[in-house]
Amino acid sequence: MKVLLINGSPRKNGCTFTALTEVAGEIAAQGIETEIFHIGNEPLRGCQACGRCQKQKLNRCTFDDDPVNRCLALAAQADGLVVGSPVYFAGINSALGALLDRMFYSGGGQLAYKPACGVVSCRRGGAGSAFDRLNKYFTISNMPVVPSQYWNAVHGNTPAEVRQDEEGLQIMRTLGRNMAWLVKSLTAAADSAPRAAEKRARTNFIR
Numbered sequence: 173m174k175v176l177l178i179n180g181s182p183r184k185n186g187c188t189f190t191a192l193t194e195v196a197g198e199i200a201a202q203g204i205e206t207e208i209f210h211i212g213n214e215p216l217r218g219c220q221a222c223g224r225c226q227k228q229k230l231n232r233c234t235f236d237d238d239p240v241n242r243c244l245a246l247a248a249q250a251d252g253l254v255v256g257s258p259v260y261f262a263g264i265n266s267a268l269g270a271l272l273d274r275m276f277y278s279g280g281g282q283l284a285y286k287p288a289c290g291v292v293s294c295r296r297g298g299a300g301s302a303f304d305r306l307n308k309y310f311t312i313s314n315m316p317v318v319p320s321q322y323w324n325a326v327h328g329n330t331p332a333e334v335r336q337d338e339e340g341l342q343i344m345r346t347l348g349r350n351m352a353w354l355v356k357s358l359t360a361a362a363d364s365a366p367r368a369a370e371k372r373a374r375t376n377f378i379r
């Protein structure tokens with residue numbers, strides 16, 4: 173069993189990483205493997221709405237020159253997913269948004285029924301709206317959202333400040349334990365997962 177943690181920050185060892193490390197430590201303590209994937213600083217285009225992934229049933233993005241498909245392949249193989257983002261103007265950072273838009277639009281079906289959660293890191297404000305945005309990717313993709321004891325945010329502008337956020341770090345550890353519990357429970361119950369119950373309807377509000 174393995175949980176993939178995506179660090180959406182361009183700062184590899186920054187505040188988001190500090191939060192994810194706390195989550196990963198608790199998942200590992202419960203006997204589950206973890207891997208942190210850094211989206212890094214490479215240029216990352218937004219979704220071009222070309223529709224090739226859908227028309228050609230690629231199950232991946234047609235553009236293969238950045239981390240999107242590598243990240244999707246790792247997530248598809250994992251049993252659980254944690255996505256971490258710094259808060260930028262009360263939202264997730266734009267490079268991470270570009271990656272998640274393309275990853276979930278082209279290959280989100282491969283992530284169904286895997287437990288998932290978002291984690292956000294901010295200096296002062298906007299954590300709620302960023303957290304809400306992350307959860308939207310999971311709940312549109314049949315991914316059960318892992319709970320914690322509060323909404324999943326840490327506060328600080330540097331890793332040292334985050335390490336002073338006692339409550340934030342406790343929220344991360346609780347999240348890690350709950351992720352491990354759900355990964356183990358859902359792995360045990362894999363045979364009863366609902367698979368493609370109905371063909372998906374898309375009506376665009378016109379009928």
Ligand SMILES: Cc1cc2nc3c(=O)[nH]c(=O)nc-3n(C[C@H](O)[C@H](O)[C@H](O)COP(=O)(O)O)c2cc1C
Pocket residue numbers: 181182183185186187188189257258259260261262263293294295296297298328329330
């Ligand atoms: C472009 C930009 C916008 C930001 N907007 C916010 C914001 O709206 N609210 C906030 O509290 N912090 C904001 N911050 C601060 C970061 O969210 C905060 O420092 C975060 O912990 C950085 O995480 P990282 O070290 O993983 O990148 C912003 C930082 C940048 C670079």
